[in-house]
Amino acid sequence: MGSGPAAVRRATAPAARLPLALAVLLVLAAVAYPLTGGAARDAVSWSIVLLGSAVSVTSAAAAHGARTGAAVLGTVAVTAVAFEAVGLGTGYPYGEYTYSDALGPTLLGVPFLVPLAWLMMAWPSRVLAALLTRRVRPARRRAARVAVAAAVFAGWDVVLDPQLVQAGYWTWAHPAPGLPGIDTVPLTNLAGWLLAGLVLMTLLELVVARTARGDAPGTEAAPLLVIAWMVAGGALAHAVWLDLPGSAAWGAALSAVVLAVLAVQARRR
Numbered sequence: 001m002g003s004g005p006a007a008v009r010r011a012t013a014p015a016a017r018l019p020l021a022l023a024v025l026l027v028l029a030a031v032a033y034p035l036t037g038g039a040a041r042d043a044v045s046w047s048i049v050l051l052g053s054a055v056s057v058t059s060a061a062a063a064h065g066a067r068t069g070a071a072v073l074g075t076v077a078v079t080a081v082a083f084e085a086v087g088l089g090t091g092y093p094y095g096e097y098t099y100s101d102a103l104g105p106t107l108l109g110v111p112f113l114v115p116l117a118w119l120m121m122a123w124p125s126r127v128l129a130a131l132l133t134r135r136v137r138p139a140r141r142r143a144a145r146v147a148v149a150a151a152v153f154a155g156w157d158v159v160l161d162p163q164l165v166q167a168g169y170w171t172w173a174h175p176a177p178g179l180p181g182i183d184t185v186p187l188t189n190l191a192g193w194l195l196a197g198l199v200l201m202t203l204l205e206l207v208v209a210r211t212a213r214g215d216a217p218g219t220e221a222a223p224l225l226v227i228a229w230m231v232a233g234g235a236l237a238h239a240v241w242l243d244l245p246g247s248a249a250w251g252a253a254l255s256a257v258v259l260a261v262l263a264v265q266a267r268r269r
Helices: 005-015 017-035 038-064 066-090 113-132 138-166 187-211 221-240 245-267
Strands: 097-099 170-172
Touching: 005 017, 005 038, 017 038, 017 221, 038 066, 038 113, 038 187, 038 221, 066 097, 066 113, 066 187, 113 138, 113 187, 113 221, 113 245, 138 170, 138 187, 138 221, 138 245, 221 245
Parallel strands: none
Antiparallel strands: 097 170
16 A cells, blocks of 8 residues: 555545534534523533534544544643643642533543543644744744644633633633733633643644654645634624623634735735
8 A cells, every 4th residue: 555645645535524524513513502501501512622622633633644633632631631730729820710510520620621622722723823824934834833823722712711601611710800801711811821822732743743644635624614613603602692792802803813814825825
């Protein structure tokens, strides 16, 4: 059998359909979120996170091979539990917070759903960062990709965190000061996510470099659909259904910045 990038492209073409199908299911679940409440909304939240984490693993595997998919899963899970356990125990780097029992079983005090949510966010953030930094000089591209991916990762949480605080999944002991328009999440959380993002994206860069069997094109659609819907679509849901105008405005603004960069790149082709 053949090996190398060509073989990877042939092998992953059908596999790329699975993450896209999962991403479509995630979008449908996300549409249902603001239309539900109580236990039904909790079930929708779990469905979104499980589907999103599956999109990340299958997309990474479709792009670079099964070893990369497994390595991404393990790296994100370990990093997430480490950061969250330290955060719960010390208040660093996010600030002091507590999880509710609604999130179910825990490991070191960290609900299982949390590292899965990191996984849902991590790979799409890296894929979008690769797109945003594709015109950076090759010598600087990896560092730029890590920095931009960390910023995207943290920016996603700016939209997501107020929604999950509203749902009662966790609470902040000292939510002020926060970003303008968001009074339930402290600025320390944003700083913590930037730090965690830099560590995680650096690790993912190393993991992909060590495990990838190639770089199959056409595997970006699913993770990009996930992040686009969860941030831009989430902003719409926050504005219209969830009464979260502050995070809605931030989501719209962050989405506009990304679209502007992509538009500039398109004009320079």
